[in-house]
Amino acid sequence: MKRNRFLILAAVCITCFLLSSCGFKDIDKRIFVQAIGVDYSGNEKKPYKVTLKLAVPSGSLKEAGVKYTYLTKEDSTLAGAIRFLKTQVDKELDFGHTRALIFDKKILEKDFKETLDFFIRRRDIQMISWVAVGEPSAEEVLRVKPESEMAGSTVLTNLFSGNGVESAYITSTFLFDARRKMVENGIEPIIPIIRTNKDHSTLIVNHSYVFSPRHEPVKLNPMQTKFFSLMASRINKLDIEVKKKGENFTMSVDSARVKYKIITAPQKKPVLKMKIVIAGIIEESTFDMNPSELDTYSKMTAKKTKQEVLKVLRFLQKEDLDPLGFGLRYKATRIQNGKRYEEWQGIYPNLTFDVSVDAKIRSTGTVE
The missing domain is CATH 3.30.300.210 (Nutrient germinant receptor protein C, domain 3)
Incomplete structure (x- = not known):
C-alpha cells in the first residue's frame, strides 16, 4: 500500500511539471470589443475590411461621456485582420462582451455562409450576438455616437435586445439563428438594417433584408x-x-x-x-x-x-x-x-x- 501511494504521489508531481501556466489575464490587461463591423473593401485580394469598436475603461463610473476607440484593417481573411489589429493595442482583445455584428450588404452577398462561419467557430464570440446590415457601411454605423449612449453600454444592444426600445419595425436576429436559417431548407434569415442620419448622430432601424441562397437579398x-x-x-x-x-x-x-x-x-x-x-x-x-x-x-x-x-x-x-x-x-x-x-x-x-x-x-x- 505504501509503495502504491508513493507511485501515485510521484505521478502527480511529474504531471504538475508538465502542465502549462494559467492563461488568465487581469482585467486591467484586457480591452473589451463592444461591436464588430465587416465591410467589403473593394479589393479582391483583401476583400474584408474589419472595424472593432473598443470600450475605453475609465477610472470612475461618475465620469460622463462616451469613450470608445476604433481599429480598422483590410485583409484577405477575417482571422488575419483581427490578429493584425491585436498589434495596435497594448491590451488583449476580449470578445466576451461583443453583442453586435454589423455587416456591409456587399460582403454578405459575396458569401453569407463563409462570413458568418468565422464568427460561429470562434469560441470567444457569443452565439447570441445580434446580426445587422449597416448602411451606408458597417464602419460608419459603428462610429455613430448617439447622445443617449453610455460608455461601456453600446446602443446597439438596447436596439435589439428588447430591454430598451420595443418596436415592430426592428427584426432582431441572433448570430446562431441567421446561420441556421441560411443552411436550412424551407426558411430564410431576415436581417435588420441600421442606417444613419445625415450628420451621423442617430441610428435608424426600420427596414430589413431577406437573404436567400437563390438570388440577391430583397429589402422590406x-x-x-x-x-x-x-x-x-x-x-x-x-x-x-x-x-x-x-x-x-x-x-x-x-x-x-x-x-x-x-x-x-x-x-x-x-x-x-x-x-x-x-x-x-x-x-x-x-x-x-x-x-x-x-x-x-x-x-x-x-x-x-x-x-x-x-x-x-x-x-x-x-x-x-x-x-x-x-x-x-x-x-x-x-x-x-x-x-x-x-x-x-x-x-x-x-x-x-x-x-x-x-x-x-x-x-x-x-x-x-
Whole structure:
C-alpha cells in the first residue's frame, strides 16, 4: 500500500511539471470589443475590411461621456485582420462582451455562409450576438455616437435586445439563428438594417433584408417589416392605422396571436390558412368616436390588417422568399420521403392565402 501511494504521489508531481501556466489575464490587461463591423473593401485580394469598436475603461463610473476607440484593417481573411489589429493595442482583445455584428450588404452577398462561419467557430464570440446590415457601411454605423449612449453600454444592444426600445419595425436576429436559417431548407434569415442620419448622430432601424441562397437579398420597407413581425409573432405591441373618408384612427395593439396551417388536398389548389387575433385600444383619432360603435371600428381594423398582411405574403411569394418558414412547416407536418422540399418548391408559387383577422378594440381611449 505504501509503495502504491508513493507511485501515485510521484505521478502527480511529474504531471504538475508538465502542465502549462494559467492563461488568465487581469482585467486591467484586457480591452473589451463592444461591436464588430465587416465591410467589403473593394479589393479582391483583401476583400474584408474589419472595424472593432473598443470600450475605453475609465477610472470612475461618475465620469460622463462616451469613450470608445476604433481599429480598422483590410485583409484577405477575417482571422488575419483581427490578429493584425491585436498589434495596435497594448491590451488583449476580449470578445466576451461583443453583442453586435454589423455587416456591409456587399460582403454578405459575396458569401453569407463563409462570413458568418468565422464568427460561429470562434469560441470567444457569443452565439447570441445580434446580426445587422449597416448602411451606408458597417464602419460608419459603428462610429455613430448617439447622445443617449453610455460608455461601456453600446446602443446597439438596447436596439435589439428588447430591454430598451420595443418596436415592430426592428427584426432582431441572433448570430446562431441567421446561420441556421441560411443552411436550412424551407426558411430564410431576415436581417435588420441600421442606417444613419445625415450628420451621423442617430441610428435608424426600420427596414430589413431577406437573404436567400437563390438570388440577391430583397429589402422590406417599414410597413412590410412591421406586418412581418406581427405574422412571425416577434412582438405583440404595434399600431394599425385605419383611413376611411377622412375619418382616421390608430389602434394600439396590446396582444396578438397568429396561427396558420398548410392544406394540400388531392386535386385541389394548395391553401395556407392564417388566423390572426389582435386586441387593443384606440390610440389616436381625427374624429369623435362613439364607444357604442366599437364593433364597427374593430371590423374596420380587421379589414385593414388583412389587406396589409396579404400584401406582404404575396410580395414574399412573388420574390420567392420564405422568411416565415412555411416550407419548414410543410416538411415538419408531412411524412418524410426525401423529396418534401422539392415538393414545396413546386407548391409555394401556386399557394393561395386565406387570411382571417379578428380585431377586438376594448376602448376608444377617451374619458367621459
